[in-house]
Amino acid sequence: MTTLDHSPDQARSGWWPFAAAAFAFLVAMMGTTLPTPIYALYEQQFHLSQFMITVIYAVYAAGVIGALLLTGTWSDQIGRKPLLFAGLALSLVSGICFALSGGLWGILLARVLSGLSAGLFASTATAAVMDLVPEGQERAGILTATGVNMGGLGLGPLVAGAVVQYLPDPMLTPYLVHIALVILAGLAFLTVPETVARADHPDLAPQRPTLPSEVAGVFLPAALVAIAGFMVTGFYSAVVPSFLADPMGYHSHFLVGFVAGFLFLASTAGQILADTLPGRSHLKLGCVVLTLGVLVIAAGLWAETLWGLLPGTLIAGLGHGLAFRSGLGAVGSAAPEARRGSTIALYFTISYLAISVPVVLVGLAGLLWALKPVSIAFALLSALLSLLALWRIRGRD
Known part of the structure; x- marks a missing residue:
């Protein structure tokens, strides 16, 4: 294995x-949710159905x-940097494709590119942020990694909703704003040192992510609640x-962006x-709060009231954050350093399967x-899975 031109301590200095x-990381994840309040315009402009949305x-999830x-x-x-620069490049090209899109196929291409960018960032940027956290501030590393992930996902629809509602060219301007942010992020990232020495003979063949035996005990409950939350x-x-x-x-685009972004910001x-709670309570408490929030969301959907939906969104978001931070932290900390990236990749693979497959089933059922x-049945199923995760955690304890 080759050596770095600096020590790991220097990279974390x-x-x-x-x-x-x-x-x-924040900018890349913003791009993945940016189209959320624009979907209604795509439906009208290109005559798309809810299933096609x-x-x-x-x-994207694929x-x-x-x-x-x-x-x-x-x-x-x-190393981390080659993959993260590739992720920024894909995010940039995705924004250009969205901006120039003239129909369904252009949107699909842009979404696939956005998904590839998010996939590169999801595990690699998490590991990179944890690698680069200053010495003695390790708790800030996992909190920042998960926080900018969810914070970026929340800012995407919020920023896009405001731009669509109040600025001209609503199907173009949000992407121009994001393209500028991607360029700025790329320039800043040029100054970041590499934290992983390149292998002399790297094996880049596709590999199925495997679970190290040290992680198995914490992975199952973390994965179950991740499925429910995502x-x-x-x-x-x-x-x-x-x-x-x-x-x-x-029909307010800003409201759509606010509601979607509110969940991620919560x-x-x-x-x-x-980060302020006793260590062993995070995942368990997250399951309880997520279950409560999803049940409130189901009630809001049944009553067709925004004032029922918003409190459920807040509660479910808080529960998701508690559980996601705890689960990712436990999985990342338990994984051997040499396999941290691949272990986190497996965790995110399961999470993004939960984001995509159930939603398509909702579209088909619709x-x-x-x-x-x-929608109500979907919410109740998510609550059931969260309770299953809680039962598994209690069984382990």
């Missing part, structure tokens, strides 16, 4: 490399999973915008809250039944 990596969302499965082990062998995030990104319009009757707050009962 200051806040700037850590902050630059976190900013790049869920397909557009799902091909890109994420494909990148995770293909490159999940690469950053442990060739089902909800997928639902908010792909289905809730349509539900707000019909049957609720809300999740970020939950992760910050998790062809047969009304969106309201389908």
Whole structure:
């Protein structure tokens, strides 16, 4: 294995490399949810159905999973920076494709590229941020990694919703804003040192992510609650915008962006809250709070009231943040350093399967039944999975 031109301690000697990596992570994840409040315009402009909107969302998740499965082990062998620069480049090209898109196929291509970018960032940037955290501040590393992930996902629809609502060219301007941010993030990331020595003979063949035996005990409950929580995030990104319009009757693009972004920002707050709680309570408490929030969401959907939906969004987001921060932290900390990237890739692969597959099933069910009962059933299923995760945690304890 070759040597680095600096020591790991030098790479972790200051806040700037850590902050630059976190900013790049934030910007990349913003791009993945940026189209959420624009979907209604695509429906009108290109005469798309709700099912096709869920397909557009799902091909993004397919890109994420494909990148995770293909490159999940690469950053442990060739370094973090090559993959993260590739992720920024894909995010940039995705924004250009969205800006120039003239129909369904252009949107699908842009979403796949966005998914590939997110897949490269999901595991690699998490590991990079944890690598670069200044010495003695390791707790800040996992909190920042999970916080900028969810915070970026929340800022995407918020920023896009405001731009679409109040600025001209609503199908172009949001992407121009994001393209500028990607360029800025790339320039900042040029100054970040590499933290992983490149292997002399890296094996870049596609590999199935495997679970180290040291991680098995904490992985199952973390994965179960991740499935429950990410089902909800997928639902908010792909289905809730349509539900707000019909049957609720809300057509504000800013409101759509706010509701979708609110869930992710509440999740970020939950992760910050998790850092103040006793270590063993995070995952268990996250399951309880997530279950409660999803049940409130189901009640809001049934009553068709925004004032029922918003409290559920806040509670579910807090629960998701508590559980996600705890689960990722436990998985990342338990994994051997040499296999941290691939182990985190497996965790994110499961999470993005939960984001995509159930939402497509909701779209298919919507062809047969009304969106309201389908949405309520989806929420109840998510609550059931969260309770299953809680039961598994209690059994382990």
